[in-house]
Amino acid sequence: MPIGVRFAGKWRGGSYVALRLVGSGANGSVYLAERGGERVAVKVADNPTALSLEYDRLLRFAQDGGGRAIGPRCIELDDTVIGGVKRFFLAMEYIDGMPLDAFIRLRGPEWIAVCLVNMLDLLELLHSRGYIFGDVKPANILVQNDAGDVRLVDFGGVAPVGQSVKEFTEAYDRAWWAFGSRRADVRYDLTACALLGLQLAAPLCKADLERLSCLRPVDRAAWLRKHAARAAATGDGPIAEVVAVMDGEVRDLDEFRRRLSRTAGQRRQVSADGMARLGRRGGGREGRRRRRRAWDRTDWGLLAAVAVFAATLVTVLWFGV
């Protein structure tokens, strides 16, 4: 679909202008578009079945009962003709965020635990309604702000507990790594989150994945454990928590979240009173960013205290003695 093209839905009459291609995948392309002065996301596809199914899932699960947003608000499903070709499209809220892997690269591995915890909260809302998300991967998790709040996109993989998971990404798929079946259950999402956490902390390169795709699943698992051990020795990030899930020691979202929160809390503590250490490391862009992030409530409090002290001193010197 060319940028700048204007199109209108045949059934609902919604009128759109395509502004920018956001990304494309197996089921179509997602565009940033404008609709009546509002920025929206439009997924365009040739295959109506998958898109219709995603529409249904989005309509039912993007918001939880209490109005909490799990994914993008669903706007409409329609079809149109662009350049003489019939196209099916799904319009939804545009989520202005950054894919999780990009966010972690920018902000550092200590944010992995924070983002995972936020994500587990959303997954739990889905799980409480008997469905799982399924296709957990960085591109489907958008980080919306500096606090690491996330939203899920691509509801095409949402599956009822008990059925098979039909959309997945091998690197985060429980069955591919021999950690269990591909039947939808709460632990499928849990395992996917753990695999995601590990690969955010210690990414696999394309060559690794290609080599692994020719190995038996058990051999992949053995390799992954070694990979995790290496990452634990050298890297940052919630590796121990992830391994606990792989070992079956952590069996539900709640326990995983508890452990991650503990780490996230500790890390934040460290970064707050580790100002000097970070400052020394700084100089580059990375250092600046880290220093800015470290200005949390405590630091502002400290600054205020210093200011008050200075003001008092000046006052005393001026009027006093």
Add this chain to the structure above:
Amino acid sequence: MPGEPMLRQLLLITDGCSNLGTDPVYVAQMGKGRGIATSVIGIVDDGALGERGRTEARNIADAGGGMCRIVRATDLAQTVQMVTRQTMQLTLLQVVNAELRGIIGGDADALPPETRSKVAGVVDRMSEEVLLELGLVIDVSASMASKMNAVREAIRDLEFGLKARTGESDMFIVTYPGEQGETAVLHRRIGGAGMIADVIGGLRPAGNTPTGPALELAIQTMLDSASWPASHQHHVV
């Protein structure tokens, strides 16, 4: 389709062009006439497929009422899953559309979005629950040697996917050519143990590319297994 609804489909995986025996396009067409859909995955890694191979792959899929994808060996697992799933949806949608044409004079694409999405939901649930008989037809000619591990794991992955479905399924494999000069060899899983993917591990790639005869064997196998699933445990070579 007597009794319980059942889907029958063949998936051909090849990296070349047929060069022996019956025309595979003709065979696929025949299969379609007997209610068996044929899809094709062409592997492009060392360019062995060529323009001729591509065209043949597309023609087989068209004649067989299935779909065609040309991919690299490393994308095989994902593609095998996707093609299997989408071929099921395609076949089911054709059934639904035939019904709809009788009722509304058009197919599902002509429905308003809300209704279409309900139809999609029905198709999706059927594809999860329907009885599936799947025949994999796999080219093991010499040029495939370097891709055999990827093929084996893609098949294993497909077995994981099928096992997770609520509906029952049965799968057999036809490899071609055979090691002792046969055009094609049939492999079935014996009993409940092990995975059928592992038969691929023990094969030595060799010889010609008799795609047509291999498809014929697969179709014949399906037509013979009319009493399935009661008797799906024999081993034929």
